[in-house]
Amino acid sequence: MPPVLILLTFFLPLEAGAEEIIGGHEAKPHSHPYMTFIESLHVGGNKSRCGGFLVRDKFVLTAAHCLGSSMKVTLGAHNIKAKEDTQQIIPVAKAIPHPDYNEKDWSNDIMLLKLQRKAKRTKAVRLLKLPRANALVKPGDVCHLAGWGGMSLNATKGAASLQEAVLIIQDDQKCKLRFRRYIETIQICAGDPKEIQAAFKGDSGGPLVCGNRAYGVLAYGKTKSIAPGIFTKLVSFLPWIRSSMKSF
Incomplete structure (x- = not known):
């Protein structure tokens, strides 16, 4: 194999x-138009990447453990290392992790991200x-x-x-x-x-x-x-x- x-x-x-x-x-390409690529900074300058998905024009769902600072979301991407015309890069205005998220046992591991502006719906950007x-x-x-x-x-x-x-x-x-x-x-x-x-x-x-x-x-x-x-x-x-x- x-x-x-x-x-x-x-x-x-x-x-x-x-x-x-x-x-x-x-x-x-773009068969999952709801997918979002999330990048953020953490203590010490480390960067992390997570997935997420668009549920409203201004809201993305992801995991609470993905919380970081200076978070930004890329929508409409297939190749995240290329500058595709379909991509929309939007900063996160507010991260809303579940109040009962427990990092020790990963319970309630869910978070909403409110975007600074609404995503523009296209063939490559859709809600799930x-x-x-x-x-x-x-x-x-x-x-x-x-x-x-x-x-x-x-x-x-x-x-x-x-x-x-x-x-x-x-x-x-x-x-x-x-x-x-x-x-x-x-x-x-x-x-x-x-x-x-x-x-x-x-x-x-x-x-x-x-x-x-x-x-x-x-x-x-x-x-x-x-x-x-x-x-x-x-x-x-x-x-x-x-x-x-x-x-x-």
Whole structure:
């Protein structure tokens, strides 16, 4: 099997950066027009990159652990290392992490970013719908994840072009055995260790998309082991998302 197809999931501690898709394939340009590339500064001058997705013209959803300073969002990108005509780069006016986010167990790992100006909707920039109230995914459901993370286990840099992978929803009880901090009421476990597609360092904050709606935000996974990824369950946070967007 060619190395590029080996999609083991090796998650670094989230504060080290976002997860990456290893061994996925390059997405068709602008086939995920809701995707956003997020860059920010941290204490000590370190930079980080995360994924996110546009849910309103002025709001992006991502993971709370992606919080930094001088944050900016790139929309409409396929190759983030190129100056594409489709790209819109907008500074973040306000970051709104969930008030109960716990960096020790990564619970409530969700954050809204209010942009300084509205995104202009184009063929390359579109909103991603949130799940309907009480809508749930079940084990075996096929979903997708996209991001600009690296494409090999030893990659030190993220991918230039957007990558995508297929993830399978896993059974909550099995995930509890793998992740002692897993909370089924607010998290989703996706990505089959028996398969060759998963996520790794470079894509935290990216959406778990099932049936053209976002059901999760990529939060964390295990280090140095083959395992699914853990996503913040959006259905559980719909009231907070809506009230926060209204308030700000």
